[in-house]
Amino acid sequence: MFKPARHGEVGGVSLQRSQQQKPLRSHDRFNLCAEMSHKIVNLRVRDVRFPTSLEQHGSDAMHTDPDYSAAYVVLDTDSGLKGFGLTFTLGKGTEIVLCAVKALAGLVIGKSLQEIVSNFRGFYRLLTSDGQMRWLGPEKGVIHLATAAVLNAVWDLWARAEGKPLWKLLVDMDPKQIVSCIDFRYITDVLTEEEALDILVKAQEGKKQREDQMLKEGYPAYTTSCAWLGYSDQQLKQLCSDALKSGWTRFKVKVGADLEDDIRRCRLIRKMIGPSSTLMIDANQRWDVAEAISWVSRLAEVKPLWIEEPTSPDDILGHAAISKALAPLGIGVATGEQCHNRVMFKQFLQASALQFVQIDSCRLGSVNENLAVLLMAYKFQVPVCPHAGGVGLCELVQHLILFDYICVSADLRNRMCEYVDHLHEHFTSPVVIQDAHYMPPKDPGYSCEMLEESVNRHEYPEGDIWKQEIKK
Amino acid sequence: MFKPARHGEVGGVSLQRSQQQKPLRSHDRFNLCAEMSHKIVNLRVRDVRFPTSLEQHGSDAMHTDPDYSAAYVVLDTDSGLKGFGLTFTLGKGTEIVLCAVKALAGLVIGKSLQEIVSNFRGFYRLLTSDGQMRWLGPEKGVIHLATAAVLNAVWDLWARAEGKPLWKLLVDMDPKQIVSCIDFRYITDVLTEEEALDILVKAQEGKKQREDQMLKEGYPAYTTSCAWLGYSDQQLKQLCSDALKSGWTRFKVKVGADLEDDIRRCRLIRKMIGPSSTLMIDANQRWDVAEAISWVSRLAEVKPLWIEEPTSPDDILGHAAISKALAPLGIGVATGEQCHNRVMFKQFLQASALQFVQIDSCRLGSVNENLAVLLMAYKFQVPVCPHAGGVGLCELVQHLILFDYICVSADLRNRMCEYVDHLHEHFTSPVVIQDAHYMPPKDPGYSCEMLEESVNRHEYPEGDIWKQEIKK
Numbered sequence: 001m002f003k004p005a006r007h008g009e010v011g012g013v014s015l016q017r018s019q020q021q022k023p024l025r026s027h028d029r030f031n032l033c034a035e036m037s038h039k040i041v042n043l044r045v046r047d048v049r050f051p052t053s054l055e056q057h058g059s060d061a062m063h064t065d066p067d068y069s070a071a072y073v074v075l076d077t078d079s080g081l082k083g084f085g086l087t088f089t090l091g092k093g094t095e096i097v098l099c100a101v102k103a104l105a106g107l108v109i110g111k112s113l114q115e116i117v118s119n120f121r122g123f124y125r126l127l128t129s130d131g132q133m134r135w136l137g138p139e140k141g142v143i144h145l146a147t148a149a150v151l152n153a154v155w156d157l158w159a160r161a162e163g164k165p166l167w168k169l170l171v172d173m174d175p176k177q178i179v180s181c182i183d184f185r186y187i188t189d190v191l192t193e194e195e196a197l198d199i200l201v202k203a204q205e206g207k208k209q210r211e212d213q214m215l216k217e218g219y220p221a222y223t224t225s226c227a228w229l230g231y232s233d234q235q236l237k238q239l240c241s242d243a244l245k246s247g248w249t250r251f252k253v254k255v256g257a258d259l260e261d262d263i264r265r266c267r268l269i270r271k272m273i274g275p276s277s278t279l280m281i282d283a284n285q286r287w288d289v290a291e292a293i294s295w296v297s298r299l300a301e302v303k304p305l306w307i308e309e310p311t312s313p314d315d316i317l318g319h320a321a322i323s324k325a326l327a328p329l330g331i332g333v334a335t336g337e338q339c340h341n342r343v344m345f346k347q348f349l350q351a352s353a354l355q356f357v358q359i360d361s362c363r364l365g366s367v368n369e370n371l372a373v374l375l376m377a378y379k380f381q382v383p384v385c386p387h388a389g390g391v392g393l394c395e396l397v398q399h400l401i402l403f404d405y406i407c408v409s410a411d412l413r414n415r416m417c418e419y420v421d422h423l424h425e426h427f428t429s430p431v432v433i434q435d436a437h438y439m440p441p442k443d444p445g446y447s448c449e450m451l452e453e454s455v456n457r458h459e460y461p462e463g464d465i466w467k468q469e470i471k472k
Numbered sequence: 473m474f475k476p477a478r479h480g481e482v483g484g485v486s487l488q489r490s491q492q493q494k495p496l497r498s499h500d501r502f503n504l505c506a507e508m509s510h511k512i513v514n515l516r517v518r519d520v521r522f523p524t525s526l527e528q529h530g531s532d533a534m535h536t537d538p539d540y541s542a543a544y545v546v547l548d549t550d551s552g553l554k555g556f557g558l559t560f561t562l563g564k565g566t567e568i569v570l571c572a573v574k575a576l577a578g579l580v581i582g583k584s585l586q587e588i589v590s591n592f593r594g595f596y597r598l599l600t601s602d603g604q605m606r607w608l609g610p611e612k613g614v615i616h617l618a619t620a621a622v623l624n625a626v627w628d629l630w631a632r633a634e635g636k637p638l639w640k641l642l643v644d645m646d647p648k649q650i651v652s653c654i655d656f657r658y659i660t661d662v663l664t665e666e667e668a669l670d671i672l673v674k675a676q677e678g679k680k681q682r683e684d685q686m687l688k689e690g691y692p693a694y695t696t697s698c699a700w701l702g703y704s705d706q707q708l709k710q711l712c713s714d715a716l717k718s719g720w721t722r723f724k725v726k727v728g729a730d731l732e733d734d735i736r737r738c739r740l741i742r743k744m745i746g747p748s749s750t751l752m753i754d755a756n757q758r759w760d761v762a763e764a765i766s767w768v769s770r771l772a773e774v775k776p777l778w779i780e781e782p783t784s785p786d787d788i789l790g791h792a793a794i795s796k797a798l799a800p801l802g803i804g805v806a807t808g809e810q811c812h813n814r815v816m817f818k819q820f821l822q823a824s825a826l827q828f829v830q831i832d833s834c835r836l837g838s839v840n841e842n843l844a845v846l847l848m849a850y851k852f853q854v855p856v857c858p859h860a861g862g863v864g865l866c867e868l869v870q871h872l873i874l875f876d877y878i879c880v881s882a883d884l885r886n887r888m889c890e891y892v893d894h895l896h897e898h899f900t901s902p903v904v905i906q907d908a909h910y911m912p913p914k915d916p917g918y919s920c921e922m923l924e925e926s927v928n929r930h931e932y933p934e935g936d937i938w939k940q941e942i943k944k
Contacts, residue, residue, distance in 0.1 A: 063603045092575065092604035096614060099571040103564060131535045132564035138757075140786070140812065141613015142568060186784040189761040189793070285610075289661040312658040314612070314815040316788065317822050321661070340612065343786040350789050 038113035038161055040083075042076040045101040045149070047094045048086075048450065049460040050391060050423060051469055056230025057422055058090075058389070060284040061256030064230070067091030068391045068423060069460070071098050071146065072450060073153040077113070083157025084449040087149035087362040088390040093142075094460065100146035103133065108150060113157055120181040124368045127151070128183070140340040144365060151366030152396065156446035166367070166446040167399035171211060171406050175200035178407075182372045186343045190350060196375045203407050210406045218437030219401055220412060221419040222250030222280065224389055227269060229254040236265065240272040247435040250278040250416055252308070256286030259295055266302040275303075280334070282308035289318040293325040305414075306334040306356050313338035319353035334358055337387035341365070342372045349380040356414070358387045361396035374404045383413070389420035394431045395447035398438045426454035509584035510633055512555075514548040517573040517621070519566045520558075520922065521932040522863060522895060523941055528702025529894055530562075530861070532756040533728030536702070539563030540863045540895060541932070543570050543618065544922060545625040549585070555629025556921040559621035559834040560862040565614075566932065572618030575605065580622060585629055592653040596840045599623070600655070612812040616837060623838030624868065628918035638839070638918040639871040643683060643878050647672035650879075654844045658815045662822060668847045675879050682878045690909030691873055692884060693891040694722030694752065696861055699741060701726040708737065712744040719907040722750040722888055724780070728758030731767055738774040747775075750888075752806070754780035761790040765797040777886075778806040778828050785810035791825035806830055809859035813837070814844045821852040828886070830859045833868035846876045856881070861892030866903045867919040870910045898926035 052058050053065035069091050075083035089097055107126055116123045127147050128139050136143045159166040170178070179196045226239040240251070253269055255262040262281075270279055281304045287295060292310035299307075307326065311318045313335060323333045336358030339345055348354045357377045364370050377384050386401050388394040394417075401417045409415070417438055424430035427450055429443040441447050457463045524530050525537035541563050547555035561569055579598055588595045599619050600611050608615045631638040642650070651668045698711035712723070725741055727734040734753075742751055753776045759767060764782035771779075779798065783790045785807060795805045808830030811817055820826045829849040836842050849856050858873050860866040866889075873889045881887070889910055896902035899922055901915040913919050929935045 062601070062606065065603050066607075067604065090604040090607040092602065093572070093608045093615065096568060096571045096575055096608060099568045100565070100614065103568055129534070130564065131537050132539065132562040134534065135538075135562040135810075136565045136568060136614050136617065138785070138810070141615060142572065142608050143565065143613060145608065186760055186787060186790070189790060288658055312815045313610070314813065315658060315819065317819045318658070318661060318815075338607075338610070341786065343784045343790075347787065347789045 036079045036161075037115070038077040038079050038081055038157065040075050040109055040111055040113070040157075041078050043101070043105040043108055043150070043153075044074045044076070045098050045105075046072045046074075046455060047098050047460045048072045048391070048455055048458045049091055049094060049466065050426075050458055051465060052422075053091070056228060059228045059230035060254045060282065061229060061286040062284045063090060069094045070391045071101055071149050072455060073101060073149045075108070075153045075157055077157070081157065081160055083153040083155075083160065084445070085149050085151070085153025085156055085366075086392050086448050086450075087145040087152070088393055089145070096142050097145050097149070100136075100142050101149055104146055104150050108154075113154070113161055116154060117158055120368065121183050123154075124151070124181070124183050124365060125185070128365060139343075139365065144340060145362065148362045148364065148366050151368060152361070152446060152448065155367045156448065160445045163444050165399065165441045165443060167402040167406075167440060170367070170399070170403040171207070175204070178371060181368050182375075183368065184372070187346050187372060187376065190346050191372070191376050191379055195379065196372075199375055199378055200407060203410055206410060207406055210410060214402055214406060214440050218434055218439040219398065219405060220250075220416045221433060221436050221438050222252060222278065222416045223248050223419050223421070223436075224252040224282075225419070225421045226251055227253040227265065229257055233265070233268060236268060237272065240269055244273065249273075249276075249436060250280070252280040252282055252418070254284065255281045255299065256283035256295075259298060262295075262299060266299055266304075270302040279304050280306050280308060283310050285309045285312055285338070287311050289315070289321050292322050296322075296326055296331060297329060300329045300331060304331055306332040308334040308358070309337070310335075313340075314344070316344070316347045316351050316353050319348065320351040323353055323355065332356055334385065336360060337363060339363070342369050342376070345373045346376055349376055349382060355382060357382050357384045358418075359384055359397070359400065360387045361393060361400060362390075363387075367400065370400050374400070374408050378408050383411070383415045384409070385415060386417050388418040391423050392427065392448045392450075394419055394424065394438075395427055395429070395441075398431060398441065399446060401438075402440055426450050426458075508551045508633075509586045510549040510551045510553055510629065511584040512547050512581055512629075513550050515573070515577040515580055515622070516546045516548070517570050517577075518544045518546075518927060519570050519932045520544045520863075520927055520930045521563055521566060521938065522898075522930055523937060524894075525563070528700060531700045531702035532726045532754065533701060533758040534756045535562055541566045542863045543573055543621050544927060545573060545621045547580070547625045547629055549629070553629065553632055555625040555627075555632065556917070557621050557623070557625025557628055557838075558864050558920050558922075559617040559624070560865055561617070568614050569617050569621070572608075572614050573621055576618055576622050580626070585626070585633055588626060589630055592840065593655050595626075596623070596653070596655050596837060597657070600837060611815075611837065616812060617834065620834045620836065620838050623840060624833065624918060624920065627839045628920065632917045635916050637871065637913045637915060639874040639878075639912060642839070642871070642875040643679070647676070650843060653840050654847075655840065656844070659818050659844060659848065662818050663844070663848050663851055667851070668844075671847055671850055672879060675882055678882060679878055682882060686874055686878060686912050690906055690911040691870065691877060692722075692888045693905060693908050693910050694724060694750065694888045695720050695891050695893070695908075696724040696754075697891070697893045698723055699725040699737065701729055705737070705740060708740060709744065712741060716745065721745075721748075721908065722752070724752040724754055724890070726756065727753045727771065728755035728767075731770060734767075734771060738771055738776075742774040751776050752778050752780060755782050757781045757784055757810070759783050761787070761793050764794050768794075768798055768803060769801060772801045772803060776803055778804040780806040780830070781809070785812075786816070788816070788819045788823050788825050791820065792823040795825055795827065804828055806857065808832060809835060811835070814841050814848070817845045818848055821848055821854060827854060829854050829856045830890075831856055831869070831872065832859045833865060833872060834862075839872065842872050846872070846880050850880050855883070855886045857887060858889050860890040863895050864899065864920045864922075866891055866896065866910075867899055867901070867913075870903060870913065871918060873910075874912055898922050898930075
């Protein structure tokens with residue numbers, strides 16, 4: 001069963017083997033795992049930063065100069081197998097997340113993969129409900145970002161141990177085992193374990209066909225790469241033109257700094273992409289509630305599908321008011337990249353405060369908490385359109401949205417996954433986009449292992465890139 | 473104007489001087505400040521932990537073994553004046569908050585007090601809206617706890633520079649200057665700057681009488697010291713008996729671990745304190761929504777005034793459902809010690825999700841953000857009953873609740889401030905309780921300077937206390 005991923009390896013063999021198997025039942029899996037327990041003997045975490053602010057990549061109305069970064073976690077096991085995980089950050093403060101990861105390390109080191117996954121809900125709660133550390137959250141901010149990095153590495157380890165890409169590990173899992181990974185605390189008023197199980201069992205029908213469809217066609221994506229706020233009109237035009245040639249039909253534009261400028265830029269892009277393409281706009285929390293409504297109303301002429309993050313990510317009732325006001329204009333509200341846990345998503349859904357759920361693979365508590373949100377979104381019949389971009393977010397979240405389609409929603413209407421086209425070259429198994437679709441990854445794991453050389457060069461502050469920056 | 477606080481000094485002189493002055497107008501204050509700008513030349517932060525878990529002080533249903541701790545900040549200025557601030561933590565993970573404080577230090581060092589307070593809203597936003605670091609919150613978790621520690625030290629510095637206890641600095645401030653300290657971003661749908669100003673201007677009437685009343689009678693308190701979850705029945709009885717003799721009439725009991733045990737303990741305490749005393753219960757987030765309602769309904773017989781933190785601190789709609797269900801039983805809902813910012817409090821108020829607002833001096837962004845919450849609570853006519861206890865929380869929050877009574881609410885009905893009677897001996901100006909009332913502090917500053925010897929002994933992990941603990 002032990003099958004470490006190698007860079008560039010296409011895991012066709014393991015995938016075919018998996019496809020021939022029935023979904024794994026609990027005791028099968030444990031028999032497999034019993035071959036080798038993969039005891040975690042060390043946890044390393046590194047501060048990796050890319051100087052993206054130099055070229056305004058990633059710039060928006062609230063984050064004008066991000067340096068896309070990651071707290072990058074490597075788990076070493078006694079078997080030699082490694083697990084790689086990360087959480088995404090914007091530069092400054094990444095060292096705080098590292099400090100938090102180190103504080104969690106004691107809860108991880110010494111445990112075997114088998115021990116963790118045989119009671120994954122318990123392990124999730126161990127990390128998130130420590131009697132002393134939960135005061136720092138609970139389940140929010142730095143400590144939850146650190147939890148995500150650690151758990152992402154555990155999931156990567158698990159998928160590698162099974163010789164499968166993470167999405168396939170999830171797809172092959174027994175519904176009972178899926179729900180056993182979820183902490184239902186604080187969400188049972190909306191979704192009980194029984195309801196979750198029921199949703200998953202019903203979605204078993206047609207699973208094989210949907211998996212085949214994904215392997216053939218991929219999952220639909222949209223691009224955010226054409227219209228960062230810091231780009232010139234000339235850049236916008238060139239990038240839109242290039243994207244159209246590559247088959248993109250869904251485009252997101254950053255707005256919120258200046259209304260007249262937004263109108264001009266959105267008109268320009270709508271003109272470039274034509275009436276049949278999809279346009280979304282993203283304000284990155286720039287406005288108060290009333291301002292959001294009036295500003296977005298002025299942009300209705302370019303027919304955006306959604307306005308993303310119109311106000312504070314904590315303001316459920318504010319988003320509900322904005323949703324209600326914009327519904328007659330045919331504009332939905334999307335949010336989630338800074339929605340910090342399942343309790344917040346629960347309420348956004350309860351309050352009809354969003355029409356598009358933007359899960360994040362590093363803000364929420366890894367796969368465990370994302371599973372809860374996917375299932376709640378299904379219950380409310382709200383489409384999930386994940387947040388991606390940054391560093392490694394595309395690599396990670398593609399696994400979750402594939403699982404969502406194959407095993408939960410069985411629906412592609414109004415669904416698409418964000419894509420941003422930089423920094424993928426630093427990963428050992430970068431995303432594969434074909435004709436504006438995410439093609440299912442085939443390498444074992446969760447796709448967020450970085451090239452050792454990239455990590456070394458970009459480690460802050462000692463890597464060559466930063467030594468050069470500091471010299472300037 | 474420069475008047476450093478000395479331990480044990482009773483600031484009677486400065487207080488009398490202040491009382492003779494009219495409320496300071498903006499230009500008056502700047503003239504005063506102009507005497508000396510108090511440029512911040514250094515920021516030090518220390519990890520101070522008290523081994524309270526050894527005796528189960530502070531134990532509750534979710535935090536079974538807290539070591540009350542603080543990230544303790546000292547600001548050094550070029551004038552020699554110092555500012556002391558802290559944020560409260562529960563032990564493990566305090567080092568993460570230290571790391572966050574250090575990340576913020578660069579935004580503080582080099583600025584003068586005058587520069588900060590002449591645009592305090594701008595400075596608040598500088599700390600909370602850094603384009604790279606806001607990703608780690610925004611305004612929540614570790615980064616916001618660190619912001620609170622730093623800003624608490626700035627407010628302490630300001631009060632010392634003016635030679636006044638912080639509450640008196642606030643009480644003497646012009647309403648326009650008060651609102652200039654508040655960041656109204658994301659709350660203008662509930663409270664605009666103009667409305668806030670209007671509330672403060674109207675409350676000028678009778679201010680002097682209320683200040684005199686507070687100086688004479690103090691602010692009503694309740695005690696949490698009698699009934700931590702880890703205490704034996706014998707301890708409960710003894711502590712209740714002692715508290716009654718000292719004049720306490722309001723008692724809070726920790727619940728949520730075991731229903732039958734809660735019934736027994738609450739009956740015991742209700743019997744001890746009699747029907748005319750006030751009893752509150754506190755579950756520290758133990759339940760889901762339905763469980764909270766059924767559990768608390770079983771405890772209705774002991775007539776609790778409120779149930780505190782029945783569920784996740786993030787669950788506004790859950791608290792609203794619980795409030796609605798318990799209203800017919802005459803039980804209110806209280807929450808706030810883990811309510812992480814003004815946007816959350818805004819929604820708790822909008823949704824009628826709480827009947828008692830429990831502000832926290834270290835969870836919210838210091839005085840600045842607490843002012844916003846006090847004013848919103850007034851607008852909704854919901855009483856404020858601050859969270860205290862921990863380390864230094866009583867010392868800090870007494871200033872805020874005095875300001876609330878004197879300058880905002882002008883009302884004591886259903887209002888009281890939490891009190892816990894340990895760890896005060898480590899402060900240079902510990903709280904003074906008389907007949908179960910907080911007596912207004914008189915020393916200049918925000919009352920959270922700790923004794924140097926206490927800090928040295930309890931510093932983690934190098935202090936003597938911890939060296940001994942580690943040896944065990």
